[in-house]
Amino acid sequence: MIIVRSRLLALGVTLMASALVTAPVAVSASASPAPARAAEATSGQDGKVLRIGVSREVDTLNPFMSITLMGTSILRSQFEFLTTYSQGSMTPEGALAEKWETSEDKLTWTYHIRKDVKWSDGKPVTAKDAAWTFQKMLDDETARTANGSYITQWESVTATDDWTLKIKTKVPQATMDALDIPIVPEHVWSKMSDISAAPEFPMVGNGPYYITEFKEAQFTKMKANKNYWRGAPKVDEIHFVYYSNSDAAVSALQSGEVDLINPLTPTQYDALQGEPDIQLNNAQNRRFNELLINPGAATNDGTPIGNGNPALKDVKLRQAIAQAIDTKTLVDKVWSGYATEAAGYIPPMFKDFAWEPTGDQVRKFDLDAANKALDEAGYKKGQDGVRLDKQGKPLNLRLLTHAERDIDENASPFIKGWLKEIGIEVTIEPKSDNQVNEETTRGEYDLAISGWSANPDPDYVLSLQTCANRPNADGTGATPDSFLCNEEYDELYAKQLSEFDRSKRIDIVKQMQALLYDEATLVIFGYDNALEAFRKDKFEGFPQQPTGSGVIMFQQSYWGLLGATPKGEGPVPVYDGSQGTESGEDTTDAAAEESSNTGLILGIVGGVLVVVLVVGLLVARGRRKTADDRE
């Protein structure tokens, strides 16, 4: 019995080992350019359907309720906003509103609605639709769920005629030319008894595409809006196909099952390099990653909370920590180079608002200088090389990280190592996302890894660092970031919010970033790029935002999808702000569904064959064996 068992074990081990050895071979073999077998099965010769493999789920497609990235991104193509962000410079540009002006006192805004826009059911889009949408949000708390932040300071909304919309605000609001609020058709939505209910499909819209079908956790289908005022898109349909396994999405791109995927990990991106039919896009992105240094957390009335190490209240110590972080190494090692090195608070993709330190202010990575600064500031080294704080206690800091994120996992050992060099001991504490959020909100951290996505309008990320953004007394009601509370910063914040001259506002925003840099309650350590890939044998390309260097998916507008250009249908359009730029060629619906099931049947037959073969083999072997035994 023992012999049998050990033999079994040996067999098992051998099998596992051989499987492990062959696995990489199998994987790399499949990574070689595979013919588009699966694609032929589903799409035939039809190049007019754009299939996008996405690994983010849609929450709901109700524009008043949707708050996830995937949901809101799809809705950007479904509904036109008053204004949108331009392709090139990401500045507000007219969309549903042709032009707009503001009164002397900056409290009344007048938008002139385009007269040539129609809903996908043929009815005209008027100022009344916009007025109804906004009024609904003002009246109904539920309708404010997703986009309420834009209208908190509004006084009233009126459509003075079909083409003129007037909005009065209580205080001057600089973000009025960039209201990210989908405008819905009054004739459909006013009939809904529950504003939070799931919408009906096909969904009446006025964007370049409209949603025709939604199967949660499977796919969302959109059809091109042939009446779109900028001109009909060149593709007939977009299918967002959901993948819960991003490696499967990559292999779907290789086999041609999907045409475009976002996001890719650096490893996946590298693996796709050199594939002849695949075009990669290494795009600047809007996310910044940061190390938070707890400067003494407090609630918004100034009561201290949390358990941050009190030594970190000293700005000299924080600056020394900031100087001991080598962002270049982090970019190389954590993101395999697919990131931009740290500069200011606003990611460099937003060229106008981005800032970087110059001259004396630059804090270059320099462990010696950091050590010297700490020596001068009076942090003496103890016997074991760990510095002592002003009370004589060894400096031992906790580093709170997200347990399931690669960035945190890869970056934290580096940070620990550098800080050890300057005499600071670090204990890494990986926790679940929810726990990290909870503990950073309560100020229960010394160091923590965090990050945010900035918007073309920097107001929101700037607001994160104000005194008012600290939590309520009960530790709720806000999403605090670094617990900075600086009077000068708050003054600048208020000033930029009511500054209507863009270049002056940019100056103020830059001053704020310089201040943040000096305060060192947060250390930016890089902006990870968005990595995407598409099949260039099927698509000529997609407009990027910003033009040439930006993303295709998850733009702050719809340019990427609107301008999707199938192979052989001319150059990829550039939307330079002159209205109605591209007039799509006359597309016919002829090449609809001509899907041959050959590949499908082949696949099934193949699968069945494999199973039959394996079973047959086992049976045969079993028979022979029993026959042998009988003799």
Place this chain on the structure above:
Amino acid sequence: MSDILTPTEEALAEAPPPTRGGGALRYVLTKIGGGLVSFALVIVLGFLLFRALPGDVVATMFRGRPATPEMIANLKHQYGLDLPLWQQFVNYVGDLLRGDLGDSYVYRVPVWQKIEERFWPTVLLVGVSTLISVALGLWMGTRSGWRRGSRFDRISTGVALALWSTPTFWLGMLLLAATTGLFPTAGIVYSDTPPDFFSQALDIAHHMVLPTITMVAVTYAQYQLVMRSSLIEEMGADYLTTARAKGLRDDEVRRKHAVPNALLPTVTLVFLHLGFVIAGAISVETVFSWPGLGRLTYDALRVGDLPLLQGTFVVLAGAVIVMNVFADLLYRVLDPRVRAA
């Protein structure tokens, strides 16, 4: 995987107490009553367990999006999270008694609807692969048990064990990579399959091949091993010697005498396992983006969608309890010794 085996043993060990006279009805009522008590505990636990999750659900949902404190408070109010805990509990139980599981925070639709949507894909996948793996496991188990130590036994048991210990995720990825282009990479149906029944059915079957193979591969071993060992146990029994003495052929001895007796523990295992298998499909569902219940639970857990979590918890735990009771009852039907006791 020991959780799959233990219930059987428990069932075997604590199989009906030797009370006389109570009769079948009492037995049935006791089992069903026990099931109901467990279910009540599940309901309470379902509430408390997920409230203990760290983190502010609403703040987490808004993370990374412009949200004013007013919006956060507004959403909390909509969800009823601003009420004291006891009141939330009373509402939850009250709704549950009316058959209402509440609305999902994330998807904004009734939890029942969500669970129903996801229930059938899981049942389809789990049902088909359980059928195959039970059939395969029983057949291989019988073969290898009957000829213990033979080459077939050694190889098939070895393979089964190796597959059983293979991480599901890894095996699924390997199959995906090895068959690139032959099978769909995700989901249950292509987005552009014509809506008629035949095309849909064919497409679903095509999508099911890889998930089913993966699931069968990692689960059939337990049926094979239990079948094998219970057959081996029976092999020394006197009645087999008698059967052989009567002049029955080896094949008949196995089919008519040994296997029916050896089947008992395996059948119990199958039913007990059915309860767990719905929840256990999570990794297969994740690898193949199968829109099933397991993944719904996992996603709900990640965002902290409390009503959805409670709903799936009640349904999944309910499945285990129902199958347990069923296995208990079935055992009595199958095994005359239990009845006689």
